Amino acid sequence: MTYDIKGKTAIVTGSARGIGKCICSDLLKKGANVVVSDTAEDVGNETTAEFQKEFGESRVVFIRCNVTKEEDLQNLYSKAIATFGYVDIVVNNAGILNEENWKLMMEINVTGLIRSCQLALDNMSTKNKGKGGVVVNLASVAGLMAGEGSKVYHASKHAVYGYTRSQYLTQGTDNVRFNCVCPFLVDTALAQDWDNSNRTFLTSDLIEKLKAHMLKTEDIAEAVIFLIEDESNAGKAYLVTPFQKWDYYEQPSVLPF
């Protein structure tokens, strides 16, 4: 079954630039109203003005939100609802790669994402008189495999994967659909940082190979739109790599019953 994005309202965290910005653009093309949200206020306002010019002033707003701050997240949801009437779609995209400041990375990549999911449920769950909705979380292939150079980043993305799949187990009572997308390396500022910080761990040969296969932000936005529209695969992780056909990641079963 296909979920119709037209006329729906979407929040995308960390969307001033990079993958998040591209997701906003595709959601707008599909007819959604969009909340651009980020800590970077200047870039966020520029991005929003760009979108307003292309898609109309009334369809997109910028709301500043640091996902590590409870009051910012609450303000994000309440202002989005005050502006557009309801929130149907949430893309938890904000994320950093910073092994030195690993506690902040866990706060952004894991704690902030989980808190945003809880607020999505508070506002969208049919148990709370919501109309249901869709949440897509940005995990990574780093959430499905080991990595010598960015161990805490890998741990954070394993957490996103585990949390998203666990939400699926109760989605029947909430009518809020959860999926995560697990991209390979994407050509953004974050990937550039990873390249620099991994030079001590990875051979230059491997780095060159990885860089030669970088995805584009458009690839990830396309995958996110696909997940939002595909109502039949809730709870699953969607693997997006340049090496195979994009597909749902099948985790082996652990329980013998």
Ligand SMILES: NC(=O)C1=CN([C@@H]2O[C@H](COP(=O)(O)OP(=O)(O)OC[C@H]3O[C@@H](n4cnc5c(N)ncnc54)[C@H](O)[C@@H]3O)[C@@H](O)[C@H]2O)C=CC1
């Ligand atoms: N670039 C890559 O190779 C891959 C990225 N990802 C994930 O995709 C997501 C987006 O990454 P990129 O676009 O590559 O990075 P990016 O660095 O280009 O964009 C991230 C955005 O998040 C914002 N942000 C940072 N801290 C924030 C906070 N506390 N609250 C709200 N916003 C905040 C930044 O200001 C920035 O606009 C991240 O979750 C990342 O882990 C997943 C797989 C591959």
Ligand SMILES: CCCCCC(=O)/C=C/C=C\C=C\C=C\[C@@H](O)[C@@H](O)CCCC(=O)O
């Ligand atoms: C790993 C942090 C990078 C941030 C971007 C991201 O989220 C996605 C990265 C995509 C690919 C990374 C590949 C890394 C490969 C090496 O670390 C490799 O040596 C790991 C081998 C692991 C294995 O199980 O064979």
